[in-house]
Amino acid sequence: MSTPETTETAALAEETAGHGDISVGVAGSSNSGEATASATRITPGNALRPEDIALAVSRGTAKPSEDAAELALRLGDDALILAQRLGHWISRAPELEEDIALGNIALDQLGHARSFLSYAGGLDGRSEDDLAYFRREHEFRSVELFEQPNGDFAVTIARQFVVSYYQFELYRRLAQSTDATLAGIAAKAVKEVDYHRDHSAQWVLRLAHGTEESRTRMIHGFKVIWPYVDELFRDDELTARLSESGVAVQPSSLRADFDRLTGEVLAEAELDVPQVPAAPGGGRRGFHSEHLGYLLAEMQVLAREFPGASW
Amino acid sequence: MTTPEPHSGNVWPIWEVFVRSSRGLSHVHAGSLHAPDAAMALRNARDLYTRRNEGVSIWVVPADAIASSDPDAKGAFFESPQGKDYRHATYYTKSEGVKHL
Numbered sequence: 343m344s345t346p347e348t349t350e351t352a353a354l355a356e357e358t359a360g361h362g363d364i365s366v367g368v369a370g371s372s373n374s375g376e377a378t379a380s381a382t383r384i385t386p387g388n389a390l391r392p393e394d395i396a397l398a399v400s401r402g403t404a405k406p407s408e409d410a411a412e413l414a415l416r417l418g419d420d421a422l423i424l425a426q427r428l429g430h431w432i433s434r435a436p437e438l439e440e441d442i443a444l445g446n447i448a449l450d451q452l453g454h455a456r457s458f459l460s461y462a463g464g465l466d467g468r469s470e471d472d473l474a475y476f477r478r479e480h481e482f483r484s485v486e487l488f489e490q491p492n493g494d495f496a497v498t499i500a501r502q503f504v505v506s507y508y509q510f511e512l513y514r515r516l517a518q519s520t521d522a523t524l525a526g527i528a529a530k531a532v533k534e535v536d537y538h539r540d541h542s543a544q545w546v547l548r549l550a551h552g553t554e555e556s557r558t559r560m561i562h563g564f565k566v567i568w569p570y571v572d573e574l575f576r577d578d579e580l581t582a583r584l585s586e587s588g589v590a591v592q593p594s595s596l597r598a599d600f601d602r603l604t605g606e607v608l609a610e611a612e613l614d615v616p617q618v619p620a621a622p623g624g625g626r627r628g629f630h631s632e633h634l635g636y637l638l639a640e641m642q643v644l645a646r647e648f649p650g651a652s653w
Numbered sequence: 654m655t656t657p658e659p660h661s662g663n664v665w666p667i668w669e670v671f672v673r674s675s676r677g678l679s680h681v682h683a684g685s686l687h688a689p690d691a692a693m694a695l696r697n698a699r700d701l702y703t704r705r706n707e708g709v710s711i712w713v714v715p716a717d718a719i720a721s722s723d724p725d726a727k728g729a730f731f732e733s734p735q736g737k738d739y740r741h742a743t744y745y746t747k748s749e750g751v752k753h754l
Contacts (some may be wrong), residue, residue, distance in 0.1 A: 437665065439686050439697040446700050537699075544693060 390526045392456035392470065399464035404523045409583055411465035412483070413590055414524065415473070416626060417512075418458030419484035422474055423634070424505060425452040426641050427492055436495055443541060447502065450534040457527045475645035479635050480628040486621055487570035489634040493563065496549055496556070500563035503542035507604050508574050509535045511596040520588040543607045550611035561613060568616040573623030575600070580626075667716040668694040670701070672708040680712050688713075 398404035406414060428448035435441040459470040487505065492498045513535055516528035549560040575597045584590040608615060624630070644651060665687040671680035683702040688694035694713040703711065722730055738744045747754055 437687060439688060439701065443697065443700045446704070541696060544696065548689065548693070 389530050390457070392453065392460050395457050395464075395523060395527070396460040396470065398523070399460060404461065405464050406461055406521065406523070407589075408465060409580060409587070410521045410524060410589055411462045412580055413584055414458040414462035416483040418455045418462055418473070419482050420455075420488045420505075421451040421458065422455035423482070423484045423488040423637065425449070425455060426637055427488070427490075428498075428502075430492055431498065440495075444498075447538050447541065450531075450538065454527065454531045454534075457531075461523050461527070471645065475642045479630055479638055482628065482630065482634065482638070483626055484630075484634075485570070485573045485625040486623050486631050487567070487574060489625075489631060489637060490567065490570060491633055493566060494559055496559035496563035497566050498563075499542055499545045499549065500560070500567040502538065503546055503604070503607070504567055504571055504574075506535055506538040506542050507600055508596065510539055511599050512593075515591045515596070519590060524589065546607055546613075547611050550613055560611070564613065565616050565618060569618050569621040570623070572620035573625065576623065576626075578626065665689050668698070668713045669716050669719060670694075670698040671712040671714070672698075672702050673710040673712075674707060675709045680710065683707075685716060691715075 395404065425448045428444050428451065431444040432441055432448075435444055455474075456470050459473045463469055463473055487501065490497075490501055492501075510532060513528040513532040517525050517532055519525040519528065546560065549556040549563075551557070575593045577592045577594050581590065581592050585592045605615065666689075667685050668688055668691075669685050670683045672683040673680045683698075686694065686697050686701055688697050691713060695711055698711045698713055702708070734740060
């Protein structure tokens with residue numbers, strides 16, 4: 343891996359080697375003090391990127407088993423659909439700062455989706471774009487929660503709260519996967535999802551303890567979202583096989599931790615866990631609610647209208 | 654996690670953000686933002702000002718907690734040291750026999 347940025351970083355590291363914590367500044371900058379808070383300092387680090395996975399897949403150094411590819415498709419679709427939903431908030435959030443917070447979460451999710459889908463495509467040579475833009479509704483494997491409409495801010499926060507706590511438990515364990523690529527994606531994703539947990543929990547507390555209206559809306563948000571919690575933790579034949587081969591744990595095994603940790607926040611917010619019947623679900627088999635079709639139409643229209651378009 | 658003090662009113666207060674870069678220097682003023690309380694201000698600062706690995710530590714300070722010098726008092730405040738070369742070490746000649754200065 344030798345992109346311009348990484349060589350620059352390496353050169354910088356070499357240049358500053360032996361200076362301990364005292365840096366000599368970025369090469370070419372007039373004043374090392376000025377460079378400290380610069381928006382142009384590129385320090386991408388060496389985290390696993392979707393491009394690295396696509397490259398490994400194309401070189402044949404990473405190839406998923408059929409089951410691992412199906413799991414990657416499921417998790418990639420979850421993250422992709424949620425990213426599309428969250429993106430809708432940009433320019434519409436209650437405050438500019440929250441625009442950026444939700445946009446950041448959307449971008450994190452999109453990054454996870456790109457990694458998972460790049461890997462899933464390694465099975466039959468499809469790219470992340472092929473999978474995102476050229477599959478039809480019944481070929482998507484996301485569960486129903488992720489395609490739920492944004493509703494008001496409280497509904498979005500309720501959805502994000504459930505998603506983040508679920509994904510955190512999921513990725514925490516997936517980071518131990520016998521599949522090295524899935525483990526790598528999860529290890530990077532879990533740190534980001536940890537922050538998403540915090541963000542949504544903070545908002546749950548504030549809305550619940552805010553005004554009468556914000557509390558009413560928060561309660562309503564959970565009532566709308568909670569029917570879709572059950573589907574997250576359903577096992578099936580695929581997850582049973584994956585659990586046997588050590589690729590991923592059974593979804594049902596995440597439930598206890600999810601209930602305990604979300605319960606703590608809900609208790610602090612003085613909210614009850616909604617007692618609502620579970621939605622039928624079926625997303626893992628390609629059965630979706632009426633909402634996904636509209637979302638896909640908007641998400642896919644450009645790529646289908648102008649195949650291969652780039653900007 | 655502690656339950657925050659609810660902030661009443663429709664306008665969030667302004668906070669000044671100071672970020673310490675990963676290179677062992679001081680916290681530097683990065684900008685300002687709106688937030689309902691300190692905990693959210695820290696999170697918003699993380700989202701707004703550390704998107705590109707700029708920092709390892711953040712301070713947020715309520716903008717109205719900062720007392721600042723009066724821009725109109727520039728003369729009285731900042732022009733006094735001009736011409737006072739003796740306040741700089743370079744003004745003085747080194748005595749003979751002093752090493753490593």
